[in-house]
Amino acid sequence: MSQDEKPVASEGAENSGERPKAAPQVLTIGAGDIVDALGQGLRDFRAAPRFGLFFGGVYALGGMLIVLTASALGMSYISYPLAVGFALIGPFVAVGLYEVSRRREAGEALDWPGVLGVVFAQRKRELGWMAFVSLFVLVVWMYQVRILIALFIGLRAPTTMDAFVSVVLGTPEGLMFLAIGHVIGAAMALVLFSLTVVSFPLLLERELDFVTAMITSVRAVVTNPVPMIGWAFVIMILLMIAIGPFFIGLFVALPILGHTTWHLYRKLVAPEA
Template structure:
């Protein structure tokens, strides 16, 4: 083991397989079934966030930003799910459940605020890049009266197809980087007294140690979130808590006990 930024030993990262992912998903579903009200409450935050995005861009006449905003909103998912990690942790330890106890635990971990800043920073970068691509490829003063008009331009013009290709590749790269930085960091900061830099390094080490299963996990999260968001975001009520609980159990398989 190596020394962390704070002088303590770094957490030990273990290799995982696709079987571990399947088991984590099963355990995540069990946690949701055992504590459905907590899961639905945190899932509702995600649903309301998605609906609010659509309503806001519609009100400001910027419906064409609905897709990139919704995609960017997924970037801050690990922070939103931290309450779910705490529910799984408390259930694992047999501790009492209450929204107040969960809130106090989460807010008492000062380093979590820094990780939240990292996720928001990536979201801001993503939106700036989207606006830059629109200006460069679709016109500096590009504006669309409806989402349908925007999609027509994107899907039927060379500039639009180039925008779609570069935007999706750029979004995939940002998502993979942020996933690598956060997939283990938030659960680790919730459980142990480590600094956020050590948490991010540990998270990246987890991805590098098991690249195939971890990238597969990222793909599962992406596909499930997209499919769940299609029916007016309502599918996220179930998908978000199950994925959140599963992430905690996957973390338990990746990082060896202290």
Template sequence: MPNKTGELVRDNPAGAPHIRELSLDDVRESLKDGWNDFKAHPGYGLFFGAIYMAGGLLILAFLTRIGSPWMIIPLAIGFPLLGPFVAVGLYEVSRRRRMGEPITAKGVLAQVFYQRERQLGWMAFVVMFIFWIWVYQVRLLLALFLGFKSFSSWDRFVDIVLSTPEGWGFLMVGTLVGAFLATVLFSTTVIALPMLAEREVDFVTAMITSIATVVKNPLPMLGFGFIVGVCTLVALVPVFAGLLLVLPVMGHATWHLYRRATSSP
């Protein structure tokens, strides 16, 4: 079947949408639509953003209590990996607004809880698995590069990382490994999560479709991932407060990019 550019597209797995060609304009328009959705219904965005922000603060409180506040840096960097699940409610708001359906708190939350009975729950295992890989590789690299260093606070941790050869090695290798894991997770979930929230398909099909979309459109898709990553990391700086804005806007934008990247089979 031809796509919007007239190019023939190969048959996809059963239930999977056809993948379209994307451009950087699609990314820009998706971000614009995401911002418009947030402005139209800010209460939902702030609600789901607050849940994500509260999660970050709980992690910080826990690490402070056990005497490892410096771990907030690697965990804060990996924490955005869990964000897409909080965004399920945002996908529903965008979907209803696009379809002209009434947007009510009862309807949106019902859709969020309904996902427990669908394939989206299986994606939680994929995301959590990659998140734990991130956590353990950080600890492994700490042992390999900084095993003989001593630090009892995050200030001391930052000082050692930025002022010693071992710290530079930790940063370089950790950045490369983190970038790889982030790319794998982004490619696996960016289309899969909104697709599972909308369609009755299995999670493997959704993951294959997501990866295929990134492979077909590497520049716009990875460019979008870079924007999401940078904005999220910046949002973490003011004690996670920036997530109140960044999470909902990026969640809505992800939905619109998904809609632009796919068409009904």
């Protein structure tokens, strides 16, 4: 190549004048930041309960519908793993709650057209890919449940919930299924938590690709393992309690967790320059 010639790629980069965006900066937090974010989340819920109850209700009714459908199809024995797996898509449902917290933080008006408009607009943005990731993990979770049922209980699993509970709690094979299933479920939940705890609110606020958002989320967890694992444990306990009474508790639990996640994101990721 002569000295007068330049690579085409270099010419394009020079002419465009665009620079790749720097990766979001992850900050270090402590247990006190989790408590503070939880307090801010509670204040957001009390300040705008109609939005919290609406999105919590959508989530709760979705869980009820899925379990009732499984029962109608004669598959009520998968209601428990289905309910647990349904909790995995909570971060996507909470997008509207992130927007409410963002608007309160910025001093913007809270109105239904504005909040719902932002939620519906996400289908054309990178956040839609994050929804696909959540649903994919849910499908994998249910698939491995079916495999474990076939391995430990047999291909002809009990078709009623009472019979299934009797087999699971009353036989060595059932107890092994329960133990291994919970270990695998916990591992999958931790992976999904690491991928989504920061990525959903990050993509709501900034124009990034979803891969960068997931990497940033994982970095936030790796940088702050103790407080973030503690927060994951709090989420698990609250969701299990909320799902217990046929998903009714999600009317309150999801708004609190959603608003808190936004404020935690603010503490984990430095503001955009």
